[in-house]
Amino acid sequence: GYGFIEQPDGGDDVFVHYSSIDMDGYKTLVEGMAVDYEFTQGDRGLHATRVVRTA
Numbered sequence: 001g002y003g004f005i006e007q008p009d010g011g012d013d014v015f016v017h018y019s020s021i022d023m024d025g026y027k028t029l030v031e032g033m034a035v036d037y038e039f040t041q042g043d044r045g046l047h048a049t050r051v052v053r054t055a
Contacts, residue, residue: 016048
Protein backbone atom coordinates (compact mmCIF):
# COMPACT_ATOMS: atom_id res chain seq x y z
CA GLY A 1 0.00 0.00 0.00
CA TYR A 2 0.90 3.63 0.29
CA GLY A 3 0.28 6.66 2.45
CA PHE A 4 1.79 9.94 3.57
CA ILE A 5 4.22 10.98 6.28
CA GLU A 6 3.49 14.26 8.04
CA GLN A 7 6.65 16.30 8.48
CA PRO A 8 7.28 17.58 12.03
CA ASP A 9 8.15 21.06 10.75
CA GLY A 10 4.76 21.41 9.06
CA GLY A 11 6.12 21.08 5.53
CA ASP A 12 4.39 19.23 2.72
CA ASP A 13 3.37 15.64 3.47
CA VAL A 14 5.72 13.02 2.01
CA PHE A 15 4.36 10.15 -0.12
CA VAL A 16 5.49 6.70 1.08
CA HIS A 17 5.09 3.35 -0.69
CA TYR A 18 5.37 0.12 1.30
CA SER A 19 8.43 -0.89 -0.73
CA SER A 20 10.34 2.01 0.89
CA ILE A 21 9.73 0.73 4.44
CA ASP A 22 12.81 -0.97 5.89
CA MET A 23 11.61 -3.46 8.52
CA ASP A 24 11.34 -7.20 8.99
CA GLY A 25 8.04 -8.97 8.48
CA TYR A 26 4.88 -7.18 7.42
CA LYS A 27 5.79 -3.68 6.23
CA THR A 28 3.23 -1.33 7.69
CA LEU A 29 3.02 2.08 9.31
CA VAL A 30 0.28 3.30 11.65
CA GLU A 31 -0.85 6.83 12.36
CA GLY A 32 1.32 8.46 15.01
CA MET A 33 4.26 6.06 14.54
CA ALA A 34 7.63 7.83 14.74
CA VAL A 35 9.85 7.15 11.73
CA ASP A 36 13.11 8.35 10.23
CA TYR A 37 13.32 8.64 6.47
CA GLU A 38 15.06 10.22 3.56
CA PHE A 39 13.16 11.78 0.70
CA THR A 40 13.56 12.81 -2.89
CA GLN A 41 11.67 15.30 -5.02
CA GLY A 42 9.67 13.59 -7.75
CA ASP A 43 7.42 14.86 -10.52
CA ARG A 44 4.42 14.71 -8.17
CA GLY A 45 6.09 15.92 -4.97
CA LEU A 46 8.17 14.43 -2.18
CA HIS A 47 8.75 10.65 -2.03
CA ALA A 48 10.03 8.92 1.12
CA THR A 49 12.89 6.44 0.86
CA ARG A 50 14.59 4.25 3.48
CA VAL A 51 11.77 4.58 6.03
CA VAL A 52 12.63 3.05 9.44
CA ARG A 53 10.69 3.01 12.70
CA THR A 54 12.30 4.92 15.57
CA ALA A 55 12.23 3.73 19.18
